[in-house]
Every structure is written in C-alpha cells, then in structure tokens.
Amino acid sequence: MKLLVTGGCGFIGSNFVRLMLRTHPDWSIVNFDKLTYAGNPANLSSIEDDPRYRFRRGDVCDEAAVETAIGPGVDAVVNFAAETHVDRSITDPEAFLRTDILGTHVLLEAVRRHGVTRFLQVSTDEVYGHVADGSSHEGYPLAPRSPYAASKAGADLQVLAYHVTYGTPVLISRGSNTYGPYQYPEKLIPLFVTNLLEDQQVPVYGDGLQVRDWLHVDDHCRGIEHVLLHGTPGHAYNVGGGNARTNIEITQRLLTQLGKDPQRYVRHVEDRPGHDRRYALDSAKLRTLGWSPRVDFEEGLAQTVTWYQEHESWWRPIRSGAFADYYRAQYASLRGAK
Ligand code: DAU
Numbered sequence: 001m002k003l004l005v006t007g008g009c010g011f012i013g014s015n016f017v018r019l020m021l022r023t024h025p026d027w028s029i030v031n032f033d034k035l036t037y038a039g040n041p042a043n044l045s046s047i048e049d050d051p052r053y054r055f056r057r058g059d060v061c062d063e064a065a066v067e068t069a070i071g072p073g074v075d076a077v078v079n080f081a082a083e084t085h086v087d088r089s090i091t092d093p094e095a096f097l098r099t100d101i102l103g104t105h106v107l108l109e110a111v112r113r114h115g116v117t118r119f120l121q122v123s124t125d126e127v128y129g130h131v132a133d134g135s136s137h138e139g140y141p142l143a144p145r146s147p148y149a150a151s152k153a154g155a156d157l158q159v160l161a162y163h164v165t166y167g168t169p170v171l172i173s174r175g176s177n178t179y180g181p182y183q184y185p186e187k188l189i190p191l192f193v194t195n196l197l198e199d200q201q202v203p204v205y206g207d208g209l210q211v212r213d214w215l216h217v218d219d220h221c222r223g224i225e226h227v228l229l230h231g232t233p234g235h236a237y238n239v240g241g242g243n244a245r246t247n248i249e250i251t252q253r254l255l256t257q258l259g260k261d262p263q264r265y266v267r268h269v270e271d272r273p274g275h276d277r278r279y280a281l282d283s284a285k286l287r288t289l290g291w292s293p294r295v296d297f298e299e300g301l302a303q304t305v306t307w308y309q310e311h312e313s314w315w316r317p318i319r320s321g322a323f324a325d326y327y328r329a330q331y332a333s334l335r336g337a338k
Contacts, residue, residue: 012221038085063109
C-alpha cells in the first residue's frame with residue numbers, strides 16, 4: 001500500500017508514520033506537511049533514511065502542491081493536517097477554517113481526480129460538543145462549540161457529502177483526547193509536565209472538574225489503521241480510550257510523579273470561554289470490527305512523563321522559541337479563578 005499522509009510531522013501523524021512503517025514492511029509513505037509551529041521534522045528523525053519514506057513540504061490548501069504530492073499510484077490518503085488547539089482557535093479562528101475545512105476540500109478534490117481508493121479523515125470527539133451524560137455514538141448530532149470543533153465538524157460534513165454525491169470512498173475516525181510522546185507542549189499533559197520540569201506552576205482552567213476521555217497515541221494510531229483497513233466507506237468511527245478523568249485528577253497524578261506540592265504548583269485560572277465540560281465516546285462500532293485500546297492509562301501516563309523527562313533535548317528548543325511568546329499571550333492576562 002502506498003499512503004499519502006498529510007500533517008505527518010505533527011504529534012499523532014508522526015506516531016502514525018513510525019508505527020505503520022514498523023508494522024507494515026510492504027507499505028510506503030509520502031508525508032506532506034506544511035511545517036507550521038506544531039510540525040516538527042525531529043519527530044521523524046528515526047525513519048528519515050528509510051527508503052519507504054519520503055517527505056514533501058507543502059500546504060493542504062495549495063492545490064498545485066497537493067496535486068504533485070498525490071501523484072500516480074497513491075492508494076490511500078490519511079489526513080492529519082489540521083490546526084488543533086482549542087485555545088488558539090479562540091484567538092485566531094481563521095487559520096482553522098483554512099486548514100481544517102478548505103484543506104480538506106482540496107484533498108477531497110485531488111482524491112476524486114486521482115481515483116484514490118481510500119480517504120481517511122482524522123477527526124475528533126469535539127464535533128459532538130459537550131456530552132452531559134451517557135456517551136456519543138457516531139449517529140449523535142454534531143454540535144461543536146469552539147471554532148476548532150466547528151472547523152472539524154465542517155470538514156466531517158464535507159467528507160460525508162463527497163461520499164453521497166460522488167461516491168468518494170471516505171472514512172472518518174473521531175478520536176478522544178490523545179497523549180503520549182512527541183506532543184507539542186501547548187496541550188494539557190505535555191504543558192503541565194514541562195512546566196513542572198521547569199519548576200513552574202500549572203494553569204488549571206476554572207475548577208478543573210471538566211472531564212476528558214484519554215487515549216494513548218499508539219492506541220489512537222492503531223484505531224486509525226483499523227478504520228483504514230476494515231471500515232466501510234461513508235462511515236465514521238469513534239476511537240475512544242475509555243479513560244474518563246477530570247483535569248484535576250490528571251494534574252494530581254503529574255504532580256505526584258514529579259514530586260511537586262499541589263498547594264504551591266497548582267494555579268486555578270479563569271476558565272476557557274465556552275469550555276466543554278465533558279466528552280465521552282461510545283466506541284462500540286470500532287470495537288465490533290476488532291479494535292480495542294491496549295495501553296493501561298496509569299502506565300501510559302507514567303511512561304509519557306518519563307519520556308518528557310528523558311527528552312529535554314526535544315522539548316527545550318520548542319519551549320524557548322515562539323512557544324514562549326504564545327505562552328505569555330495566552331496565560332499572562334488570565335485572572336485567578338473565583
Ligand atoms: O478531544 C479531542 C481533542 O482533544 C482534540 O481534537 C484536540 O485537538 C485536542 O487539543 C484536545 O482538545 P482539548 O481542548 O480537550 O485539549 P487540551 O489539552 O487543550 O485541554 C484538555 C483539558 O485541559 C481541557 O478541559 C482544558 C484543560 N486545560 C488545558 C490547558 C492547555 C487547562 O485546564 N489548562 C491548560 O492550560
């Protein structure tokens with residue numbers, strides 16, 4: 001199988017590329033990535049000399065560049081390319097509309113022209129919005145509540161419309177909150193771990209009782225692989241970890257592992273605007289096809305913390321660059337939570 005992976009230098013994309021080359025000796029992968037702030041070629045340094053791997057720099061919104069990347073002979077396209085951070089979508093929504101919606105459209109058109117046999121859209125549980133109780137299955141109404149989630153929902157709807165209108169062989173995976181090695185340190189877990197490793201406080205939004213369902217990145221990648229190989233075109237599949245935890249529970253675990261006193265290191269700050277209180281995914285549809293998560297959450301989280309401890313050379317350059325300006329702008333003006 002010859003795959004075109006977009007956004008393969010990001011967190012989930014790079015873990016996916018590495019895992020697929022490891023598990024499928026007969027696969028080859030072209031990685032098409034714009035290298036935005038979150039795309040890091042260092043994530044793939046271990047495979048850059050693998051003859052089955054090729055990198056091409058480009059933007060999914062650029063039709064000509066996509067046309068060249070897709071070339072002849074691509075069997076499947078897996079679209080990881082996206083702006084993904086909710087807080088950034090609140091301050092700069094336009095970038096999300098461009099990459100997440102327009103970029104997906106450009107890819108769908110290229111897939112249609114080239115008769116590619118599988119197009120997999122990597123989506124998110126955030127398209128269902130806040131889930132007050134129970135869990136969201138794939139038929140649940142889409143009710144996104146942040147510019148990020150709305151951009152992903154817009155892309156999902158386009159993808160499904162291409163199936164109905166043109167018969168494009170599309171698939172959608174909707175993953176829950178993902179953690180593991182190589183995650184850019186703006187997201188909860190890597191931000192808090194690297195803050196603590198730098199002996200700084202961690203900013204918990206509001207009361208910290210928001211609930212997320214945590215999924216190890218390897219389980220997420222195996223879920224995407226499973227959808228790609230066994231999914232039915234025109235369908236979406238939830239990929240949930242089944243590890244519902246409040247943010248404060250996560251914070252406590254990180255503080256304990258790193259030996260930090262909660263009184264001193266936790267700072268409750270004002271809440272994220274429109275903050276979704278709870279996500280919960282029903283992944284029965286994908287489980288019926290034979291996928292299930294393998295990584296125990298407590299073990300996976302502890303290993304992830306250790307990974308950041310052992311890979312300072314990966315995150316220190318990130319934290320000292322443009323990230324430092326982002327961090328100041330995002331957090332400096334936040335008041336303490338009431
Ligand atoms: O659910 C899947 C989604 O999970 C993905 O589609 C998104 O790309 C990914 O960013 C993530 O969205 P969240 O907004 O849930 O992730 P984040 O790591 O930003 O925040 C997780 C929770 O932690 C959320 O309730 C907000 C809270 N939080 C986050 C940050 C960055 C804090 O309390 N303080 C913080 O500084």
